[in-house]
Amino acid sequence: MxxxxxxxxxxxxxxxxxxxxxxxxxxxxxRRGPLPWQPYAVALKLLRRQAVWPxxxxxxxxxxxxxxxxAIAVAAASLPLFSAAGASEILLPLFALAxxxxxxxxxxxxxxxxxxxxxxxxxxxxxxxVEPVLLASLLPWAVVAGSTAWPALVQASxxxxxxxxxxxxxxxxxxxxxxxxxxxxxxxxPDTHLELTMIHEAMVLEYSGPPLALILWGTWLKQIFLVALxxxxxxxxxxxxxxGLLWTAGKWLLLLAALGVSESLTAKMRYLRxxxxxxxxxxxxxxxxxxxxxxxx
Numbered sequence: 001m002x003x004x005x006x007x008x009x010x011x012x013x014x015x016x017x018x019x020x021x022x023x024x025x026x027x028x029x030x031r032r033g034p035l036p037w038q039p040y041a042v043a044l045k046l047l048r049r050q051a052v053w054p055x056x057x058x059x060x061x062x063x064x065x066x067x068x069x070x071a072i073a074v075a076a077a078s079l080p081l082f083s084a085a086g087a088s089e090i091l092l093p094l095f096a097l098a099x100x101x102x103x104x105x106x107x108x109x110x111x112x113x114x115x116x117x118x119x120x121x122x123x124x125x126x127x128x129x130v131e132p133v134l135l136a137s138l139l140p141w142a143v144v145a146g147s148t149a150w151p152a153l154v155q156a157s158x159x160x161x162x163x164x165x166x167x168x169x170x171x172x173x174x175x176x177x178x179x180x181x182x183x184x185x186x187x188x189x190p191d192t193h194l195e196l197t198m199i200h201e202a203m204v205l206e207y208s209g210p211p212l213a214l215i216l217w218g219t220w221l222k223q224i225f226l227v228a229l230x231x232x233x234x235x236x237x238x239x240x241x242x243x244g245l246l247w248t249a250g251k252w253l254l255l256l257a258a259l260g261v262s263e264s265l266t267a268k269m270r271y272l273r274x275x276x277x278x279x280x281x282x283x284x285x286x287x288x289x290x291x292x293x294x295x296x297x
Contacts, residue, residue: 003077003078004077006076006077006079006081007073007076007077009081010076010081010221010224010225010228011073011076011217011221013224014217014220014221014223014224015037015039015040015042015043015217015220016036016037016039016040017220017223017224017227017252017256018039018220018223019034019035019036019037019038019039019040020036020253020256020257020260021223021256021257021259021260021263022034022036022038022039022260023035023036023260024256024257024259024260024261025260025263025264028260028261028264029264039216039220042216043213043216043217046208046209046210046212046213046216047209047210047213049208049209049210050208050209051207051208051209051210051211051212052208052209053206054111054112054113054206056112057110057111057112057206058110060106060107060110061107061110061111061206062211063103063107064103064104064106064107064110064215065107065207065211065212065214065215065218066214067099067100067103068100068103068104068214068215068218069100069214069215069217069218069221071096071097071099071100071103072096072097072100072218072221072222072225073221074092074093074096075092075093075094075096075097075100075222075225076093076221076224076225076228078090078092078093078096078150079093079150079225079228079229079232080150080151080154080232081228081232081248089148089149089150090138090142090148090149090150090153091148093225093229094131094134094135097131097134097181097222098127098131100218100222101123101124101127104120104123104200104203104204104215105120105123105124105127105203106120107203108120108123108202108203108204108206111206113205113206115198115202115205116202116203116205116206118198118202119198119199119200119201119202119203119205120202120203122199122202122271123199123200123203126180126187126199126274129274129275129278130177130180130181130278132282133173133177133180133278133279133281133282133285134177134181136173136281136282136285136286137170137173137174137177137281137284137285138153138174138233139285139288139289140166140169140170140285140288140289140292141153141156141157141170141233142156143289143292144156144159144160144292153233154232154233154236157233157234157236158236158237165288165291166288166291166292167234169284169285169287169288169291170233170234170284170285170288171230171234172281172284173281173282173284173285173288174229174230174233174234174281175230175258175262176277176278176280176281176284177226177278177281178226178227178230178255178259179259179262180274180277180278180281181222181226182222182223182226182259183199183200183219184259184262184263185262185263185266185267185268186266186267186268186269186277187199187269187274187277188200188201188268189268199271200219224252227252227255227256227259228248228252230255231248231251231252231255235251238251
């Protein structure tokens with residue numbers, strides 16, 4: 001029952017999290033920008049429209065939005081949002097995210113359009129790099145805990161110093177992966193309209209109406225899940241207690257604002273440079289492991 005309530009809460013807050021990041025980015029760029037609750041209006045508008053399917057598409061394309069959203073919801077259900085008492089493994093959400101990426105990539109190929117195929121190819125290539133790096137960014141906590149279970153990971157993080165070198169290195173690694181997994185600059189540009197530079201957006205060009213709303217909501221849910229994941233592991237304080245909800249909301253807002261700041265300070269990099277960008281995250285994760293092995297905390 002707790003997992004259902006948790007997923008419901010994250011689903012309800014996911015568009016707001018997207019709106020906060022967009023508002024911060026707009027303000028830093030000197031624009032008024034959309035209101036934080038604009039994504040809710042976008043989703044509701046799409047839900048009222050009729051879905052149009054490209055000629056020749058199959059049930060693969062029609063099922064992909066549901067699989068994408070359900071897989072990310074499973075990942076969100078495994079997260080210890082307010083308590084580390086759960087016994088779930090951290091590997092479960094990683095597999096769920098991979099399934100969500102696979103579903104959209106396969107649906108893009110099912111459309112038979114060149115830009116969707118291009119976006120699918122790019123997304124799968126980046127996914128093949130970012131998924132091992134995401135796992136590596138979690139290794140510093142797993143090695144200290146000697147386990148991949150959430151309670152042990154949270155306890156291992158609590159046992160480190162607040163400003164320990166390992167924590168700072170692991171946070172830097174996790175934040176780089178967060179930028180890449182949420183499709184933000186410098187890896188991808190969620191606001192672009194240039195087909196040749198699209199990655200995620202190119203895969204969903206042929207979607208419209210309610211299916212597109214489901215995909216957008218799943219993407220927003222993935223963003224808030226990854227933000228919550230970083231907050232739980234890197235800043236585990238305040239999970240429980242009377243002010244747990246306020247502490248959690250504050251950490252999320254800071255990370256979402258950091259995403260907006262990061263996008264405003266960086267430019268879109270060339271596609272071939274993305275592996276080098278992700279290699280920086282891997283190097284930081286391995287540095288954190290090396291510091292632990294050397295007894296530096």
